[in-house]
Amino acid sequence: MVNTLDNKAKIPMEKPPPDLADVAYGSHERHVIDFWHPHKPGHDPAPLVVYIHGGGFKSGDKTKLPAHLLRLCLEAGFAVAAINYRLSNEVTFPAFMHDAGRAIQFMRSKAAEWHINAERIAATGGSAGGGISLWLAFHPDLADPTSPDPVARQSTSLTCVGAVNTQCSYDPLFYQEIGLAPATVHSFMLPFYGLSVDQMDTPEARRLFKEAAPMTWFHACGPPVFLYYNWSDEPLPAEANLVMGAITGHTEINMDPQLKKTLLSWAIHHPKMGKIIKEKLTALGVECELHIVTPEQTAEMQVKMVEFFKRHMMK
Numbered sequence: 001m002v003n004t005l006d007n008k009a010k011i012p013m014e015k016p017p018p019d020l021a022d023v024a025y026g027s028h029e030r031h032v033i034d035f036w037h038p039h040k041p042g043h044d045p046a047p048l049v050v051y052i053h054g055g056g057f058k059s060g061d062k063t064k065l066p067a068h069l070l071r072l073c074l075e076a077g078f079a080v081a082a083i084n085y086r087l088s089n090e091v092t093f094p095a096f097m098h099d100a101g102r103a104i105q106f107m108r109s110k111a112a113e114w115h116i117n118a119e120r121i122a123a124t125g126g127s128a129g130g131g132i133s134l135w136l137a138f139h140p141d142l143a144d145p146t147s148p149d150p151v152a153r154q155s156t157s158l159t160c161v162g163a164v165n166t167q168c169s170y171d172p173l174f175y176q177e178i179g180l181a182p183a184t185v186h187s188f189m190l191p192f193y194g195l196s197v198d199q200m201d202t203p204e205a206r207r208l209f210k211e212a213a214p215m216t217w218f219h220a221c222g223p224p225v226f227l228y229y230n231w232s233d234e235p236l237p238a239e240a241n242l243v244m245g246a247i248t249g250h251t252e253i254n255m256d257p258q259l260k261k262t263l264l265s266w267a268i269h270h271p272k273m274g275k276i277i278k279e280k281l282t283a284l285g286v287e288c289e290l291h292i293v294t295p296e297q298t299a300e301m302q303v304k305m306v307e308f309f310k311r312h313m314m315k
C-alpha cells in the first residue's frame with residue numbers, strides 16, 4: 001500500500017513571491033488570488049495555469065501550490081494563479097465550483113491588464129481541486145451573457161486540465177458499486193452536500209450526487225485531461241471495510257488512528273477513479289492521459305503535466 005500521508009516525495013524548493021497577492025475576485029474573505037507572471041520579454045500574452053487547492057472542500061488554501069510545479073510553469077512561459085474558495089463550514093455544493101468559476105471569469109476580465117491569454121487557460125489541482133477543475137471543464141459554461149456584471153459575462157471554459165488523485169464522482173452509492181465503500185463515510189461527504197445522514201437516501205440527495213459528479217458532464221467536445229495518482233492501484237484491504245463499519249457504528253474495532261486515516265484517504269483517492277475517467281473520456285474521443293505512480297515520482301509527473309499543458313496551450 002502506498003501511503004502518501006507519510007511517504008510524500010520531498011522536493012525542496014521555495015516559491016518566488018507572487019506579482020500580485022490576495023487579489024479579491026469576490027466579496028468573501030476567501031475570494032482571493034495570488035498571481036505570478038513569467039515575465040518573458042517580448043512574448044505574447046501568457047497562457048494561464050490556475051491552481052485549485054484540495055482539502056476535501058473543508059480545508060486547504062492557495063499556499064498548497066507546489067513550488068516545483070509553480071517554477072516549472074513559469075519557466076515554460078505560463079502565468080500561474082492560485083485561488084482560495086469558500087469551504088464547507090460555510091457553503092455547500094455547488095458553491096465551491098462556482099467560486100472557482102468566478103475566479104476564472106475575473107482573471108479573464110483582467111487579461112489585458114495582466115498580460116495573459118484569455119483563450120488559453122488550464123486548471124489543475126489535487127483531490128477536491130482536481131474535481132473542481134474537471135467539473136468546470138465539462139459542465140456547461142457558467143457565463144451569463146445577459147448579466148449587467150461584466151465579470152459574470154466571461155467564460156468559465158478551460159483549454160485543458162491536470163488533475164491529481166481526483167474523484168470522478170462524489171456519489172456514495174457509486175463508491176459502493178466500484179468497491180470503494182469506505183469513501184462513503186469520508187468526513188467531507190455530509191458537509192459537502194449540507195445533508196444529514198437521514199437525508200442521504202432521498203430524491204434530492206440523488207439529484208445532488210448526479211450534479212456534483214464531474215463524470216456526469218463528460219462530453220465529446222471537452223478539453224484534454226492529464227491525470228496522475230500516487231496511491232496504490234491494489235484493491236482495498238479488508239481493514240478498509242472495518243473502518244467503514246466502525247464509523248457507522250456497526251463494528252467495534254481498535255485501530256491505529258493513522259492507519260484509519262490512511263485507509264479512508266486511499267479509498268477517496270483510489271486510482272480506480274482515474275481509470276473510470278480515462279475510460280469514459282476515451283470512449284467519447286477526448287484525450288486523457290493517465291499515470292499511476294509512486295509518491296517518489298511526483299516531481300516527474302509535474303514535469304509531464306507541464307509538458308502536456310505546453311502541447312495544448314503553446315501551439
